[in-house]
Amino acid sequence: MSTLSYAVADSATMLRRNLRHALRYPSMTIPVVAIPVVMLLLFVYVFGNALGSGVGPGAEGHYVDYVAPGIILMATTYGSVSVAVSVCSDMTEGIVNRFRTLSISRAAVLNGHVLGGVVQTLFSVVLVVGAALLTGFRPNATPLEWLATAGLLTLVVLALTWLAADMGLRARTVEAASNAPTPLTFLPFLGSAIVPTDSMPTAVRWFAEYQPFTPVTETLRGLLMGTEIGNSALIAVAWCLGLTVLGYIRARSAYDKG
Amino acid sequence: MTTTPHAITATGLRKAYGDHVVLDGLELAVAEGTVYALLGPNGAGKTTTVQILSTLVAADGGHITVGGHDPARDPRAVRAQIGVTGQFAAVDAKLTGEENLILMADLHHLGRQEGRRRTAGLLEQFGLTDAAKKLPEAYSGGMRRRLDLAMTLVGDPRIIFLDEPTTGLDPRSRHAMWQIVRELVADGVTVFLTTQYLEEADQLADRIGVLDGGRLVAEGTAEELKRLVPGGHVRLRFADPAAYERAARALHGTALDDEGLTLQIPGDGSARELKSLLDRLEAEAIEAESLSVHTPDLDDVFFALTTERSHNPAADAAVRKEALR
Known part of the structure; x- marks a missing residue:
């Protein structure tokens, strides 16, 4: 076998290991589904009437259609917590030194975590989409738009997962690793996930319009609900690719130094 | 003796963490198929030595060969020949004993059938067959160490590093571990072990190096070392x-x-x-x-060799205490 096929085989072995962990210990995966679903219920049934009229004329009673893409995006950020924790617990438990002394691809351990994390988070995202549909979310997307939605969400999850892997590598304790991605989970709120950014105070609005989650939210909303996308899609994809590269480089260097 | 090929050599090995010099010109030569014990108190640099030889940590200076290759220049060639069992059981706590071994078999690209065969064989050899389907949390300390060592052996390494393999084990588990090491050597494997137990070095090692202050203060067979000190x-x-x-x-x-x-x-x-x-x-x-x-035992040797160089009575006492544990 060539070096590349070894790298693929080793990454696949590590992926199987991480998925087995996730199945055996779903306690880290459940919140990824549960928190966004609770948020969804809160925003639709508790705050929905008030927020709906603020979102725009004609949106009363259909706030779910506005907020659901934002909530779906939120699920991707919670996935990063479980990745940071699983990476950190590997690094602190001595097993990583065994992996480091094996003649395996250096990238395999992280690839396994990241791919495993992406699969887990996307699975959670599908459940959250299902929950949104049950609460009355009625997207008008074509199959092609659904495919684009899936593609964009995969890019978002990939970026967040590499960033989270890096956080997990740099955290000294598992507790610290579980706290590190918390700012990520708040970012959708400070974007256009819950309410449009032009309803926000100037300083927050400025931040909201330039942070990565806003173009992602706008693109998702456009794909699913047919609202205006404009150049959001391009900016969203650029953010995702840029953050993926950043997270990958940082994580690889942290792992090699470790 | 000089014609015996060496599995491990080190000359002028140096390592410092900041101002703290851990290894200060360590010299090692371990003949193939022998057990070498690196003996020393906590903080003497034993673990650092293992980490450097096993490609985990880069040395600051000196020349090393492990299995004929330089760990710094060609780590993969070294890794292909070694197995490492660290101080803390490096098992995957979320996988069963059997799954842990299969994971190692997969990472060694043994193939599905050969992997299963080796896993079953190692479980049997290490008395873990009944616990194969259990998670390591259900294992005793001795069982975890045995699983750890079994994982190390999946790839059939020619050189095995054991960093304090019996620290924290009860006497029965310790003797079981010793027996396993003896069997390994009978198969021609080279074992490099670190220990703070003098009895362990005496029981297992063909040669013993006494490490103190980052260099060897004495080296030889157990008998040779005992002859260094009067006291019978x-x-x-x-x-x-x-x-x-x-x-x-x-x-x-x-x-x-x-x-x-x-x-x-x-x-x-x-x-x-x-x-x-x-x-x-x-x-x-x-x-x-x-x-x-x-009769003089290695304790006498150890105290004689590691206290002479010490200028600090408090540190001296600490060394004695450590060694006595």
Whole structure:
């Protein structure tokens, strides 16, 4: 076998290991589904009437259609917590030194975590989409738009997962690793996930319009609900690719130094 | 002896963390198929040595070969030949014993069938067959170490590093681990182990290096090291002071302990020597309450070698305490 096929085989072995962990210990995966679903219920049934009229004329009673893409995006950020924790617990438990002394691809351990994390988070995202549909979310997307939605969400999850892997590598304790991605989970709120950014105070609005989650939210909303996308899609994809590269480089260097 | 190929060599090995010098010109030569024990107190640099030799940490200076390759220049070639069992059981706590072994088989690209076959064989060999489907949290300390070592052996390494393999184990598990190491060596594997237990080095090692302050302060077989220090003696204890006084006069060259009514006679404790000693007491009609033979053990060697260099009495005491554990 060539070096590349070894790298693929080793990454696949590590992926199987991480998925087995996730199945055996779903306690880290459940919140990824549960928190966004609770948020969804809160925003639709508790705050929905008030927020709906603020979102725009004609949106009363259909706030779910506005907020659901934002909530779906939120699920991707919670996935990063479980990745940071699983990476950190590997690094602190001595097993990583065994992996480091094996003649395996250096990238395999992280690839396994990241791919495993992406699969887990996307699975959670599908459940959250299902929950949104049950609460009355009625997207008008074509199959092609659904495919684009899936593609964009995969890019978002990939970026967040590499960033989270890096956080997990740099955290000294598992507790610290579980706290590190918390700012990520708040970012959708400070974007256009819950309410449009032009309803926000100037300083927050400025931040909201330039942070990565806003173009992602706008693109998702456009794909699913047919609202205006404009150049959001391009900016969203650029953010995702840029953050993926950043997270990958940082994580690889942290792992090699470790 | 000089023609024996070496599995591990190190010359002028140096490593410092900031201002703290851990290894200060360490020299090692481990012949293939032998057990080498690196003996030293906590903080002597044992783990750092293993980390450098096993490609985990880069040395600051010196030349190393492991299995004929330089860990710094060609880590993959080194990794292909070694197996490492660290100080803390490096098992995947979320996988069963069997899954842990299969994971290792997959990472060694053994193929599905060969992987299963080796896994079953190792579970059997290490007495873990009944616990195969259980998670390591259900294992005793000894079982975890055995699983750890079994994982190390999946890839059939020619050189095995064991960093304090029995620290924290009960005596039974410790003896079981020793037996496993002996069997490995019988198969021609080279074992490099670190320990703070002198008995362990004595039991297992063909050669022992005493590490202190980042360099070897002595090296040799257990017997050679023991010869480095005097200290073999016979101890006689007496019930009444009169007998003690008379014995002290009759036996020349004795060290006295008046309080304990004990005499200490230098010697190697051979049967001939003991007989002549008892004959002399008999001739004088002196009755000793008890007799005990003390041969120098590695503890004596260890204290003699690692305390001479120390200038700090407190650190000295700490070293003794560590070594006694």
